[in-house]
Amino acid sequence: MVRFWNRFTLLQRFTIASATIAVALAVVLSAATVQAIESFAVKDEAQVAAELVLRTIAPQLRPADFAGTLPRERRALLDALFRAHGVSDRALRIRLWRADRQLLYSNVPEPETLQRAGPDLSMPGLAVFTERRGRLENIAPDVIRFFVPVQVEGNPKPIAAFEILYDLTRLHQQLQHISRTVWTAVPLGFFVLYGSVFVLVRRASQQLLKQQAALIAAHLGTYQSLASAIDAKDSYTGDHSTNVADLAARVGRALKLSPEAVDDVRIGARLHDLGKIGVPDAILMKPGPLDPDELVIMRRHAERGFEILQKAPLSDGVKLAVRHSHERWDGKGYPAGLAGEAIPLIARIVAVVDAYEAMTSDRPYRKALPVKEALERLERDAGSHFDPRVARAFVQLTRKERDI
Incomplete structure (x- = not known):
């Protein structure tokens, strides 16, 4: 997963991460907003109903009404009052309980056992709208229950309470339009905000990339000049590094590497002998084989080239290619004695191409080998x-290009 994520550019990572965060925030904020609106609307609806009962229904009750079950004419009066004020339209059930849990009134017939087994009005959840605030209980998805305490003058404690089961179906239908609006407007607002931020970040990123490219080009130009200077010291090798770079890039493409990886292969091959800038000319241009001491000095150029590039704005692949282009597949190379897949791929490509270029170039102590023989040695x-x-990829490519 980490390797897959690292394939993206910094701008692509920002785009994916910020888009994911923006979508998540839009969803969370939309859901929270809809929930808040619905909660406020439900509380407001219950508050209005409670105020209506307190102001219009409760004052019609007389002290004698709390002595026992209301007579038929008083029940008829309450029924009429509830209908007249629209409470019955949305109230599924309206009950009046005395403080001792005796049922005094219900707008629908109730079983005999319920009439003396009502809720305990001393419970905190039932003294709901005392001080104009209350707690709602969800009975079903579209039904809430709340209590409206009834007080008599001179007594601060409720002596009875209306229990109302309220139908929210119509309210939820009205809220659907608001919910759709919120779910459209909030994500759209996040999209506009995200788009504006993305444009600003993209412009800044492009400017930064241009500056970075200019910096890399400047550094690379310096290092390539050094590599050319090294090649120029030896009239026999001439454009060795340039030739190695061109061949290595073709091998990278034959191996189906990405364009970015092929660029790294070209740069790594171009700079693979950069460390020879610190090798004495007497050793570098010696017309014969090096003795053991000279060979030790010469082999230090791989590490020296790596050290020169340490602070350069180049990829690690390029720097490691310079350090390990003289490793061997069997682990007998230098400087680290790496073997097999442990050797960076770019270094393995440079090793093959560098050997081929060396074999097919004239040296003071020998003539260049024919291409066919050089390819056979590579295969061997x-x-x-x-x-x-x-x-194998290099041999096949060269034979195809030269029709061998």
């Missing part, structure tokens, strides 16, 4: 000196 040393896959 594949699996010991060189990566077999890379060697």
Whole structure:
């Protein structure tokens, strides 16, 4: 997963991450807003109903009404009052309980057992709208229950309470339009905000990339000049680094590497001998084989090139290619004695191409080998000196290009 994520550019990572966050925030905020609106609307609806009961229904009750079950004419009066004020339209059930849990009134017939088994009005959840605030209980998805305490003058404690089961179906239908609006407006607002931020970040990123590219080009130009200076010291090798870079890039494409990886292959191959800038000319241009001491000095150029590039704005792949282009597949190379897949791929490509370029170039102590013989040697040393896959790809490519 991490490897897959690292394939994206910094701008692509920002786009994916910020888009995911924006969508999540839009969903959370939309849901929270809808829930808040619905909660406020339900509380307001219950508050209005409670106020209506307190102001218009409760004052019609007389002290004698709390002595026992209301007579038929008083029940008829309450029924009429509830209908007249619209409470019955949305109230599924309206009950009047005395403080001792005796049922005094219900707008629908109730079983005999319920008439003396009502709720305990001393419970905190039932003294609901005392001080104009209350707690709602959800009985069903579209039904709430709340209590409206009834007080008599001179007594601060409720002596009875209306229990109302309220139908929210019509309210929820009215809220659907608001919910759709919120679910449209909030994500749209986030989209506009995200789009504006993305445009600003993209412009800044493009500007930064241009500056970075200019910086890399400046550094690369300096290092390539050094590499050219090294090649110029030896009239026999001439454009060795340039030739190696061109061949290595073609091998990278033959191996189906990404364009970015092919660029790294080209740069790594171009700079693979950069460390030779610190090798004495007497050793670098010696017309014969090096003695053991000279060979130790020469082999230090791989580490020296890596050190020179340490602070350069180049990829790690390029820097490691410079350090390990003289490793062998069997682990007998230098400077670290790496073997097999442990050797960076770019370094393995450079090793094959560098050897081919050296074999097919004139040296003070020998003539250049024919291309056919050089390719045969690469095939022979594949699996010991060189990566077999890379060697095979280079040999096939060269034979195809030269029609051998």
